[in-house]
Amino acid sequence: xxxxxxxxxxxxxxxxxxxxxxxxxxxxxxxxxxxxxxxxxxxxxxxxxxxxxxxxxxxxxxxxxxxxxxxxxxxxxxxxxxxxxxxxxxxxxxxxxxxxxxxxxxxxxxxxxxxxxxxxxxxxxxxxxxxxx
Amino acid sequence: xxxxxxxxxxxxxxxxxxxxxxxxxxxxxxxxxxxxxxxxxxxxxxxxxxxxxxxxxxxxxxxxxxxxxxxxxxxxxxxxxxxxxxxxxxxxxxxxxxxxxxxxxxxxxxxxxxxxxxxxxxxxxxxxxxxxxxxxxxxxxxxxxxxxxxxxxxxxxxxxxxxxxxxxxxxxxxxxxxxxxxxxxxxxxxxxxxxxxxxxxxxxxxxxxxxxxxxxxxxxxxxxxxxxxxxxxxxxxxxxxxxxxxxxxxxxxxxxxxxxxxxxxxxxxxxxxxxxxxxxxxxxxxxxxxxxx
Numbered sequence: 001x002x003x004x005x006x007x008x009x010x011x012x013x014x015x016x017x018x019x020x021x022x023x024x025x026x027x028x029x030x031x032x033x034x035x036x037x038x039x040x041x042x043x044x045x046x047x048x049x050x051x052x053x054x055x056x057x058x059x060x061x062x063x064x065x066x067x068x069x070x071x072x073x074x075x076x077x078x079x080x081x082x083x084x085x086x087x088x089x090x091x092x093x094x095x096x097x098x099x100x101x102x103x104x105x106x107x108x109x110x111x112x113x114x115x116x117x118x119x120x121x122x123x124x125x126x127x128x129x130x131x132x133x
Numbered sequence: 134x135x136x137x138x139x140x141x142x143x144x145x146x147x148x149x150x151x152x153x154x155x156x157x158x159x160x161x162x163x164x165x166x167x168x169x170x171x172x173x174x175x176x177x178x179x180x181x182x183x184x185x186x187x188x189x190x191x192x193x194x195x196x197x198x199x200x201x202x203x204x205x206x207x208x209x210x211x212x213x214x215x216x217x218x219x220x221x222x223x224x225x226x227x228x229x230x231x232x233x234x235x236x237x238x239x240x241x242x243x244x245x246x247x248x249x250x251x252x253x254x255x256x257x258x259x260x261x262x263x264x265x266x267x268x269x270x271x272x273x274x275x276x277x278x279x280x281x282x283x284x285x286x287x288x289x290x291x292x293x294x295x296x297x298x299x300x301x302x303x304x305x306x307x308x309x310x311x312x313x314x315x316x317x318x319x320x321x322x323x324x325x326x327x328x329x330x331x332x333x334x335x336x337x338x339x340x341x342x343x344x345x346x347x348x349x350x351x352x353x354x355x356x357x358x359x360x361x362x363x364x365x366x367x368x369x370x371x372x373x374x375x376x377x378x379x380x381x382x383x384x385x386x387x388x389x390x391x392x393x394x395x396x397x398x399x400x401x402x403x404x405x406x407x408x409x410x411x412x413x414x415x416x417x418x419x420x421x422x423x424x425x426x
Contacts (some may be wrong), residue, residue, distance in 0.1 A: 010181055012284040012368055014174035030348055043189065044348035045357050069358065071185055082284070082361065083406055 003037035004056040006076040011062060013083040016063065022028035025079050026070045027051065033070075035077055042072040047124045048098075050087060050132070051079055062087035066098065066125075095129045137411070140404040143395060157223070158386035163241035164314070165379035171281065172313060172372040179369045186362055189355055190331045192345065200352070202359040206304045211248045214239060214304035215294065215326075217310040218258025219369050219378040220277045225377055225385035227311060227319065233262040234321040235309045239266060250303060254290060254371075257353035282375055287368030294367075295360050298327060310370035311377040317384055319377035326366045329359075 007021035024035045027049025049065040054096075055061070067082035083095075102125055106118035135143075190203060216235045218228045235251070235258070242249045252271045253259035259273040274290055276282065297303060306327035311319045324330075347354055 008177070008181075010178045012175060012178045012287075012365060013171070015423065016179045040346060041344065042346045043185070043354060045354055061268060067361075069354070071181070071392055080178060080181055116344060 005037040005039075005074075007053055007055075008076070008078045009051065009053075009065075009081065010078065011081050016059070016084055017053070020131075021077070022054045022056055024078070025050075025052045026079060028070065029066070034070055038074045039072050039077075041074065042070075044070050044072070046070060046079070046081065048121075048128050049124075051081075051084075052085060065089045092129070095125070099125050099129065135403075137404065137407055140400060140407065144400045144404065147396050147400065151390055151397065154386045154389040154393060155228075158390060159387060161224075161379045161383040165376065165383055167281075168376040168379050169313070172234055172369075172376045175369060175372050179365050181363050182362060186358065187331055188330065188345065189351060190345075190346075191360065191420065192351055200355055200359060201328075202298070202363075203328055203355065208300070208304050209247070211250070211251050211305070211307040212242050213252060213294070213297065213302040213327075215254060215290070215306060215308045215367070216258045216262065217308070217367075217374050218253070218255035218261075219374070220256050220275075224378050224382035224421045225388075227381035228255075228257040229261060230259045230319075230321045231309055231311050234323060236262065236265065238307065238309075238323060238377055239269075247254070252294070255374075272331075276371075281370045282368075284364070284368050287371055288364045290367050291360065291364035295363060296326070303327075308366060308370050308372045311378040311381075313373050313380060316380045319381055324366070324370070326363055329362060329366075401416050 004022055004045065006018040007017070007019060009013065009017040009025055011060050026035065026044070027035050027047050028044040029047050032045075032049070033044065035088070046065060046068050047066070050062050051065050052060065052062045063081075063086055065081035065084045068080045068084075071078040071080070099122065101119065102122045106115060106122060108116055110117045153206060199310060214235055218231050222228065232303075239249050239251065239262075249266075250269050250271060251262060251266055252274070253262060254274040256273060259270065263270060276286060279286055286421070295305060305325065307326045308326050310324075312322045313319055316414065
């Protein structure tokens with residue numbers, strides 16, 4: 001059996017998932033990142049996307065996360081997500097709502113640099129929606 | 134002296150009051166349980182957030198390039214006090230003790246020549262502070278319609294605060310709320326959130342001495358992390374507050390129920406004495422009448 005590490009997915013409201021995992025894929029800003037045990041310490045911010053986990057007992061689950069960080073150390077991965085729900089509960093209405101909010105935030109932003117950030121965030125959301133729903 | 138009928142009415146009304154306070158106590162107990170578990174469920178996130186913050190802040194250090202949200206604007210002339218209280222009363226000293234702490238702080242700052250603004254969250258605290266600070270109060274954040282405080286509520290407040298910070302309208306922000314210790318003890322607390330007080334890394338973590346890779350890079354992550362941290366701190370304060378509020382209400386209502394019970398006992402005793410006295414007088418009258426014949 002492969003080495004395992006502690007995986008935790010936390011949203012502001014609660015600890016969503018915690019346990020020993022074999023492999024985790026996190027949607028890092030610069031591309032998806034597969035993490036196995038004994039990974040070098042990395043801290044990365046996340047883009048909207050799916051976190052998929054294979055737990056030590058063989059269960060595989062996927063969560064949609066939006067905004068947050070992954071804190072990766074050799075023996076633990078902690079995903080701090082501003083918003084997280086299981087993949088199965090994600091609906092297209094929910095995504096549409098998210099996208100609308102993002103658009104509004106972008107239009108309200110005056111600072112050009114920040115506007116670009118919003119734009120790229122929106123692109124990521126749209127891309128996710130096109131590919132997964 | 135009150136007549137027997139008056140006494141009977143009073144006993145009935147105190148009994149009715151007691152029923153209400155008893156019911157309120159039980160409602161508060163049920164809500165407290167929910168609020169407490171919500172506060173507990175939110176704890177891992179803010180703990181991890183603190184750890185990440187400490188980690189990154191130490192990595193970036195006091196370098197000149199550190200963002201203002203972390204290092205401060207370099208002055209402390211303008212202060213923002215975010216005062217979180219409840220939307221409803223009848224919860225003992227809960228609202229007034231938070232308001233008192235905020236008032237003392239505001240007076241102290243004003244006395245030392247600083248500019249102060251107050252952002253009240255919750256109607257009750259705003260009402261109390263209005264009399265003294267009406268000219269520096271901002272619009273109250275109204276959470277009356279909100280049944281369960283969610284992260285979105287905190288994010289909204291954080292957005293207001295961050296927009297103000299971006300416009301240079303304050304240098305230091307302090308958050309006032311009541312920390313939930315137990316049902317009988319809630320501690321009004323002031324916590325500085327901008328610039329944040331970075332928790333000291335404990336010796337264990339430092340000994341581990343993990344050197345992180347940052348993706349994209351420290352400053353980018355920090356830019357993202359700091360505003361989020363403000364929202365998380367506010368969220369935590371709101372949750373602590375709602376648990377404290379219910380705890381305070383529960384013990385206040387428990388006291389009220391007990392007081393009503395004591396009052397009923399006292400009134401009943403007076404009532405019985407008077408009834409006895411009346412019977413005795415009547416008997417004496419009858420006997421006296423009979424003797425006279």
